[in-house]
Amino acid sequence: MMNSDMELRHLRYFTAVAEALNFTKAAARLKIAQPALSRQVQDLEDEIGVDLLKRSPRGVTLTAEGKLFLEEARDTLKRVEDAVLKVRALARGEYGELQIGYAPSPSLELLPPALSAFRAAAPSVKVVLHDLAGDELTSGLHDGSLELAVMIQPSLESGAGLEFEELRRYPFYVAMPAGHPLSKLKTVTVERLAEEALVAFRRLDYSEYYRILDSIYPPPGPRPRIAVECDGVSSLITEIEIGKGVGLVSEIFQRAAGKRLVYRRLSNCQEFHRVGIARSIKGDVTPAGERFCEILRKVSKSGTSKSARPGSV
Amino acid sequence: MMNSDMELRHLRYFTAVAEALNFTKAAARLKIAQPALSRQVQDLEDEIGVDLLKRSPRGVTLTAEGKLFLEEARDTLKRVEDAVLKVRALARGEYGELQIGYAPSPSLELLPPALSAFRAAAPSVKVVLHDLAGDELTSGLHDGSLELAVMIQPSLESGAGLEFEELRRYPFYVAMPAGHPLSKLKTVTVERLAEEALVAFRRLDYSEYYRILDSIYPPPGPRPRIAVECDGVSSLITEIEIGKGVGLVSEIFQRAAGKRLVYRRLSNCQEFHRVGIARSIKGDVTPAGERFCEILRKVSKSGTSKSARPGSV
DNA sequence: GCGCAGCCATGCTTTTAAAGCATGATGAAC
DNA sequence: GTTCATCATGCTTTAAAAGCATGGCTGCGC
Known part of the structure; x- marks a missing residue:
């Protein structure tokens, strides 16, 4: 209630004035008229109930309260900007956390190169690897604690509700x-x-x-x-x-x-021993997960292995 | 440019929707009409360029991006609120830092009780004490590194530009x-x-x-x-x-x-040995400093000392 | 299977508030 | 004393948020 009509605009305007120490120049930088700026900053001060600036005919100076608020305002603005960048990065699959399960030996050819390629492509994604036995993987996929798994094709029962994409097959x-x-x-x-x-x-x-x-x-x-x-x-x-x-x-x-x-x-x-990607059919696929799958497919195709690939039976 | 018209309103609205998981209810809680809320949240999503909510005819759910942004939005709103509270506390003399210089023996009767009373009155103010010799106090007051000092009345030369308020006098x-x-x-x-x-x-x-x-x-x-x-x-x-x-x-x-x-x-x-408060004449007196002086005066008056007070010569 | 209820989106109008413009007040510098 | 830059104030214009009415969708119950 008390500060319910404070807006980021107020913070942006105040910050501009505090940096220019001059309403006229700050207004020019913000590309608005000076009176509009004066009024918005006044509104801000009224809202807080504290004078942030000392006005004089040769410019303005910050009060102690203004100095404190300037720091806070800058910090808040930066935080908002970062939040937007983070969300966008998340949407591009370049941020967030990715829970990956794997069966150690079957994924031997695929996972290490995929991990290093993914690390290069999306360094801000925190990959959490879970070395698990076959049925621990399927249950992890079901309960959502794993987003995807590199594993042997699960049996029909335990694989219900999962989709499996074969990448490699081994005799x-x-x-x-x-x-x-x-x-x-x-x-x-x-x-x-x-x-x-x-x-x-x-x-x-x-x-x-x-x-x-x-x-x-x-x-x-x-x-x-x-x-x-x-x-x-x-x-x-x-x-x-x-x-x-x-x-x-x-x-x-x-x-x-x-x-x-x-x-x-x-x-x-x-x-054949079929190794590939298993995912829950209805689980959220994060962009990072999708991206990781793409890299796995690429690694699988370009792999130097002598083993047969899905198509070459 | 890219997020220059994002406002706290958007964060408040989005947070409300994310909490209610329902536009209609969130709008009621915000006391605005539902279409207004829908549009503001849409604007926010357009601004970020990412879908934060999945709409369905039975409500909404958060996307992974929405979850992340919700955290950030809450955090930002809290931060802004805290900033306002801090600034107000600073204006009331209940927040900030207070650099106090003192001469150890002369301030013996005054400083300890004043410090404990001040600590009770303004626990969020960080008091920094500087135990200094007479002329180090006056120079500290001049250069602004000390806001006030409890000391013996300075000599005329070193006391120029300072105001001295006598609290106690000792034979x-x-x-x-x-x-x-x-x-x-x-x-x-x-x-x-x-x-x-x-x-x-x-x-x-x-x-x-x-x-x-x-x-x-x-x-x-x-x-x-x-x-x-x-x-x-x-x-x-x-x-x-x-x-x-x-x-x-x-x-x-x-x-x-x-x-x-x-x-x-x-x-x-x-x-007499005159002990009191010395301050710079033109230095910023923070509310916390003012408050501390008031407490010093009160302590001085109510003190249990047998020594003469300024008026009782 | 069909209508109903709940929910969200869209189109248009009203209202609010921010921006703009012109002008006035102020105090420092010359 | 005059001038200049600077900020504030009054009024108008413009932009945007809010409101209202309505429509479409979907899942649920009869």
Whole structure:
């Protein structure tokens, strides 16, 4: 109520007068007539109830109150200007916060180059990365705590309400310890693998693994026996290393896992490890998120990988 | 140019809509018609060039940009309001900074109670105290680094351009070590003191001391021999203690110095140690400074001291 | 499925207030 | 004392915000 008709105009005008220390010159700079300026500044002083300027026939001087108010007015004006710039930057995808989930090994080829390109394109966006297991990613996308995720295509159930955009596909390999019988073969057939014991991921955290398994080995038929379920990549490697069984992994896994294991191509398999962008169908897509996706697509196309791309099956 | 006709009104209106999530209700709360509100918010969005709200026939929702701008708008409005309050507080003497100089012993009775009363009356004023020698006070007042000082009445030369308001006057005493011949007398006459060696202050820093000396002992006549000049109270006490001479000090000095010395009243002396407020004649007197002076006067009147007050000579 | 209610936008008018113009008052400098 | 620059005041013009009436959209309930 008390200052309800103070406007930024008053601050702009007062600031101009305080800088010029002269109404006439300030009015010229503002491109308005001097009496209009005088009146607006008077209105401001009336509103505050304090004299901000001492008028004299040779110009004006600031009172102590005027000095204080000048600082505040400048600060406020700058703040408003910055607010507008921020909002515009946000709209252009160059400001804000971006919550990105990712599955570490599958995103190995895509995320690091995309992050560095994005950092160059939008340095004011704060990217928050979340290294999560498959189903933690889908739930994060659903509840909105993640805006997008770079991950393996989710299973139908957990992927409901999400859209998935495939960027890369990788053929499957069988991982085994050095000296394993299968290592004598050049490639392993689906049927041959069905006879092996399998070191798998935990169903709870990696339902997409079971989607793939179901797809390669449709339920009633024979499939590898699951010897143990692991909660992550490193335990998977260890379990295979100590001979609990073989692993069914994608090409990209090899690069992530290093040389502790031996790999053989799963030869007659039409299924691929599909890696791409997952997003909630109805979630707000921020411009920053959109921009990040564009960069991911570009990185994916221009990538130096030898692996097949979506179109080249 | 780009946001030169954005006004606080736009921020107020947008904030109201963002809070009500409904133009109609927000308009009612603002006591304006709904179309006026719609148009102002539209103007704001046009100005920024970004959609802040998503309209639907059942209300509005904030876009991500809208959320960001809402925070900024609230912040700006609060800032403006605070600025006005600060300026008003400054005008009332309840805000700002107050540079006060003081001479430690003479202000002993006045300053501590005044400071605590002022602190209670104007807690937001930052009081900066400067413990300085006599002539440092006067120069500080002249150059504007001090707004006021509680001190002994300055000499004519150094006090030019300053106004002095006497608050208290104290009779003079002769300070001497225990066992000094003068200590056998009940009081010391001016003539008797003229025969003694005097431990004085440095002329450079304490010209008012010499003003007083000249007043008690007008120049051509006899006066105490100055044995040594000291740069402060503690060295004065020490020099007297070790027998270099006696000191000419005021009643208030005793309380500051404690019981290391013995004091005898200077009996037939019309001169007093005058303590009060010194200010620059043309300097800006801030309301806080004015207020502090009022409190000083009140403290001085209501003080419990046994010393004479200005009127009661 | 259709009408109704709630909500927001648009077109036009009215009202408010800012801007402009002419002039007057003031005090410092010459 | 005159002059000049500077700010204030009175009145008019202009611009913009507010108001009013209305129309269109959409979701909900009958």
